Amino acid sequence: MQVELEVNGNRYRVDAAAAEPLSALLRDRLQLTGTKVACGEGTCGSCTVLVDDRPVLSCLTLAAACDGASVRTVEAEGDLLDRLRRAFTEEDGFQCGFCTPGQLMSALALLERTPHPSPDEIVTAMSGNLCRCGAYEGIAVAVARAAEAPA
Amino acid sequence: MARLIKTEAVVEGRTEVRWTLVEEDSTPEWPADQPPGVVGEPTTRLTAGARLSGSARYTSDMQLPRQLEATVLRSPHANARLTSISLDAARAVPGVRAVIGPGDCPQFDGEAVLHDEPPYGGAAVAAIAAETREAADEAMAALDPQWEPLGFVVDLDQSLENQTFQDDPVEYERGDAETALAAAELTITSDYLAPAQLHNSMEPHCAVADWRPDGLTLWSSTQGIYQARSQLCGSFGLDQEHVRVICHFMGGGFGSKFGCGPEGVIAAELSRRAGRPVRLVLSRRDENLSTGYRTPARFSFTIGAGCDGRLQAVEASAVMGLGTGGWAYPVLEPVKSVYACEHQHLMTLPMRLNLGPAAAFRAPGVMEGTWAFEQALDELAEAAGLDPLELRRRNHTDVDPSTGRPYTSKRLLESYDLAAELAGWDARDELRSDGRVRRGMGCASQYWWGGGGPPAYADVRIGSDAKPVLTVGMQDLGTGVTTACAVVLAERLGIRPDQVTVRTGDTDLAGHGPFSGGSMTLASVAPAVRSAGHHVRTQLLELAADMFEIAASDLELTEGEVRSTDGTLRRPIHDVTEKLGNAWVTGSGSRAPNPDGMAVNTFGCQIAQVAVDTLTGLITVERVVAVHDIGRVVNPMGARSQVLGGILQGIGFALSEERVVDPTTGTVVNAGLEDYKIPTLADLPEVECRFVGEPDPELALGIKGLGEPPIIPTPGAIGNAVAHALGLRLREAPYTPRRVLEALQ
Numbered sequence: 001m002q003v004e005l006e007v008n009g010n011r012y013r014v015d016a017a018a019a020e021p022l023s024a025l026l027r028d029r030l031q032l033t034g035t036k037v038a039c040g041e042g043t044c045g046s047c048t049v050l051v052d053d054r055p056v057l058s059c060l061t062l063a064a065a066c067d068g069a070s071v072r073t074v075e076a077e078g079d080l081l082d083r084l085r086r087a088f089t090e091e092d093g094f095q096c097g098f099c100t101p102g103q104l105m106s107a108l109a110l111l112e113r114t115p116h117p118s119p120d121e122i123v124t125a126m127s128g129n130l131c132r133c134g135a136y137e138g139i140a141v142a143v144a145r146a147a148e149a150p151a
Numbered sequence: 152m153a154r155l156i157k158t159e160a161v162v163e164g165r166t167e168v169r170w171t172l173v174e175e176d177s178t179p180e181w182p183a184d185q186p187p188g189v190v191g192e193p194t195t196r197l198t199a200g201a202r203l204s205g206s207a208r209y210t211s212d213m214q215l216p217r218q219l220e221a222t223v224l225r226s227p228h229a230n231a232r233l234t235s236i237s238l239d240a241a242r243a244v245p246g247v248r249a250v251i252g253p254g255d256c257p258q259f260d261g262e263a264v265l266h267d268e269p270p271y272g273g274a275a276v277a278a279i280a281a282e283t284r285e286a287a288d289e290a291m292a293a294l295d296p297q298w299e300p301l302g303f304v305v306d307l308d309q310s311l312e313n314q315t316f317q318d319d320p321v322e323y324e325r326g327d328a329e330t331a332l333a334a335a336e337l338t339i340t341s342d343y344l345a346p347a348q349l350h351n352s353m354e355p356h357c358a359v360a361d362w363r364p365d366g367l368t369l370w371s372s373t374q375g376i377y378q379a380r381s382q383l384c385g386s387f388g389l390d391q392e393h394v395r396v397i398c399h400f401m402g403g404g405f406g407s408k409f410g411c412g413p414e415g416v417i418a419a420e421l422s423r424r425a426g427r428p429v430r431l432v433l434s435r436r437d438e439n440l441s442t443g444y445r446t447p448a449r450f451s452f453t454i455g456a457g458c459d460g461r462l463q464a465v466e467a468s469a470v471m472g473l474g475t476g477g478w479a480y481p482v483l484e485p486v487k488s489v490y491a492c493e494h495q496h497l498m499t500l501p502m503r504l505n506l507g508p509a510a511a512f513r514a515p516g517v518m519e520g521t522w523a524f525e526q527a528l529d530e531l532a533e534a535a536g537l538d539p540l541e542l543r544r545r546n547h548t549d550v551d552p553s554t555g556r557p558y559t560s561k562r563l564l565e566s567y568d569l570a571a572e573l574a575g576w577d578a579r580d581e582l583r584s585d586g587r588v589r590r591g592m593g594c595a596s597q598y599w600w601g602g603g604g605p606p607a608y609a610d611v612r613i614g615s616d617a618k619p620v621l622t623v624g625m626q627d628l629g630t631g632v633t634t635a636c637a638v639v640l641a642e643r644l645g646i647r648p649d650q651v652t653v654r655t656g657d658t659d660l661a662g663h664g665p666f667s668g669g670s671m672t673l674a675s676v677a678p679a680v681r682s683a684g685h686h687v688r689t690q691l692l693e694l695a696a697d698m699f700e701i702a703a704s705d706l707e708l709t710e711g712e713v714r715s716t717d718g719t720l721r722r723p724i725h726d727v728t729e730k731l732g733n734a735w736v737t738g739s740g741s742r743a744p745n746p747d748g749m750a751v752n753t754f755g756c757q758i759a760q761v762a763v764d765t766l767t768g769l770i771t772v773e774r775v776v777a778v779h780d781i782g783r784v785v786n787p788m789g790a791r792s793q794v795l796g797g798i799l800q801g802i803g804f805a806l807s808e809e810r811v812v813d814p815t816t817g818t819v820v821n822a823g824l825e826d827y828k829i830p831t832l833a834d835l836p837e838v839e840c841r842f843v844g845e846p847d848p849e850l851a852l853g854i855k856g857l858g859e860p861p862i863i864p865t866p867g868a869i870g871n872a873v874a875h876a877l878g879l880r881l882r883e884a885p886y887t888p889r890r891v892l893e894a895l896q
Contacts, residue, residue: 101205
């Protein structure tokens with residue numbers, strides 16, 4: 001099945017299998033392996049990417065459903081994403097880093113929608129992204145700090 | 152000159168005697184009062200750039216040319232005999248390149264990898280490698296396995312009745328517990344039941360194998376690259392030189408990923424047969440059925456003490472559910488080793504059940520044993536009418552109570568004092584109320600090993616750009632040990648840690664290093680790194696002495712410069728190294744042994760404050776004060792993160808994490824993350840984290856490990872806080888709303 005989509009500003013035309021999840025298309029066909037699959041069942045948030053600016057679980061999203069869509073992954077460029085990267089670094093908002101691409105994309109979606117989130121809004125937006133290393137404090141502080149930082 | 156020495160190391164409670172190759176070392180002592188600016192300053196992670204841009208390549212990201220995808224058939228039964236399977240039908244599916252069943256795969260560490268009588272639900276039976284995942288799935292459907300279900304045991308009591316042990320029972324005695332108990336002024340008895348906690352590293356177990364005529368390369372998500380290499384050599388009869396194990400980036404392990412795992416052997420065998428690289432990544436459910444868990448355990452204590460709260464005797468037993476693998480983790484170590492107590496009789500019974508093999512999980516045995524015993528101690532404190540912290544102070548010991556050995560350092564009493572002050576311990580009764588939400592505060596002590604030891608080696612080279620490359624034979628699970636090593640090297644070379652490149656996770660690159668377990672890695676590796684750095688420093692100063700015609704002894708490396716001690720010379724180190732052209736200055740270092748006859752332990756105390764909603768049964772951990780004695784703190788930022796991570800996993804154990812087995816089928820019903828609940832951001836408490844203690848005077852660099860300590864006291868402190876809040880004690884973890892409400896009725 002032919003799928004045309006834009007990923008991080010680049011256009012692709014891909015022949016995807018009918019049941020192929022977006023995560024597999026990104027990782028195996030486009031070699032964008034930054035997006036991680038930790039549960040494959042939509043319960044951990046590691047595979048979060050932005051489709052038309054909305055955060056989605058790419059392991060449960062059919063590639064075929066993304067025809068014509070604009071996708072952003074952790075490999076994307078952008079000032080706000082760079083601010084988040086800096087803040088995650090400076091607040092130690094990760095350890096092993098496996099959940100981090102999903103954390104960053106959830107945080108990016110939050111800050112694009114709500115540039116100055118309250119602490120509760122950060123908790124609500126980020127609680128779907130599990131981190132087994134327990135870097136949550138750094139994550140929460142980093143998101144708040146990226147929101148405050150000058151662009 | 153190198154020499155072989157005999158040394159002892161304690162790894163997760165097991166004493167190992169090893170012969171170790173050690174180089175002579177002239178590296179000067181690291182002063183305890185290191186000036187700030189080099190070590191002890193917060194240092195961000197060296198891996199940040201790779202991990203935050205998506206460019207870090209984890210094992211499951213590997214994509215080699217012509218790589219196949221593998222999948223594994225697992226038994227759906229708690230115990231069964233495979234009566235037939237259509238391997239040929241699977242081979243006939245287009246795109247399938249290799250299919251293996253029972254008998255087709257080499258053993259892993261002497262155990263079958265593919266079973267014809269799979270002894271638990273989730274045990275591997277057959278494996279397939281195909282061009283695509285879709286083809287592998289189609290072949291899986293074609294296997295059409297037929298099973299004859301067999302009887303099974305998943306209940307601890309039943310296995311005890313049957314006397315089916317997975318490991319030898321462990322009995323420990325000192326003094327005469329029976330007589331001392333009979334004579335004790337105070338006696339309490341209590342039971343506790345600890346759940347099976349699943350590791351759930353975010354990166355599942357995975358392997359990519361590339362079998363070629365000239366050797367095997369395995370990318371593995373492993374806590375021990377050298378262990379993985381040895382296992383592969385054993386499984387396939389290969390020489391070390393023909394096996395290379397690589398683990399560059401790793402998504403957590405927590406004790407479940409020692410060696411190459413059965414997945415490494417399966418991937419290698421499929422690659423051997425197909426003549427193509429093979430990737431095998433476990434699904435989350437397969438992960439939670441087959442790769443290990445913290446052992447569930449039932450504890451029974453009888454404690455005898457004087458009216459003053461001083462322990463006189465303990466009789467204790469622990470019945471552990473090991474499943475089909477694992478060993479007798481030191482679940483009663485907290486009874487044996489934390490407090491002075493003359494008379495003890497301890498019995499550990501490691502039972503075999505029709506469940507997956509247990510595995511070490513962050514402070515295996517000790518965390519769950521601490522959870523149980525520290526609560527029994529609070530029961531004793533109540534019986535004696537004593538403040539719980541005062542009871543612990545009264546039972547303090549200055550020597551290891553089981554061996555009589557002195558400690559290299561011990562600052563447990565300081566930990567109590569500081570934790571109590573930070574937590575507001577003395578006013579804790581003011582938290583209590585009769586309202587809907589009840590608050591309480593509880594404490595627990597922490598005891599662990601973590602002194603590290605040989606063998607560990609490091610190599611450093613520096614070229615014309617003055618940016619050193621450090622090579623260490625370890626792997627970084629994500630703890631931050633890579634960054635800590637850069638900090639240690641930077642101190643010797645007078646540069647910033649972010650100017651160091653650290654290469655790890657490749658058996659072809661470096662000398663031997665330790666597996667990552669037992670809180671041993673940094674304490675083992677850092678002295679070797681510093682020694683290698685010192686060799687390079689010495690050579691650079693000699694080169695500078697020639698260039699600037701100043702004696703090397705009058706020169707130092709500081710803040711990226713070569714400086715003379717009289718202040719007349721200040722030149723960038725680069726001015727010296729640029730003369731090297733394409734040559735390098737190199738240095739090697741090794742880890743010397745710890746002192747003989749001394750106990751090397753870490754200590755600490757945590758105090759938790761909880762709020763219990765008596766209407767919903769929901770417990771919230773509001774605040775945790777964590778004070779740990781870990782010797783020298785190399786990177787305060789990474790150290791705090793380790794503590795936070797341990798506390799969160801401890802909160803999971805105490806409040807929400809429990810593998811549930813259906814007693815009628817013997818299979819696990821919550822192997823997915825939607826019903827096995829690990830903590831989220833919403834569960835994060837306020838954490839006050841402090842480290843007491845100077846560098847350990849007896850240990851190389853004074854460093855003790857921190858991986859395990861912070862998880863150890865958290866669940867016990869929470870249990871004691873809940874009991875303080877409610878005035879009644881929950882004897883089974885996790886303290887789910889259901890259990891809280893049942894206890895309140």
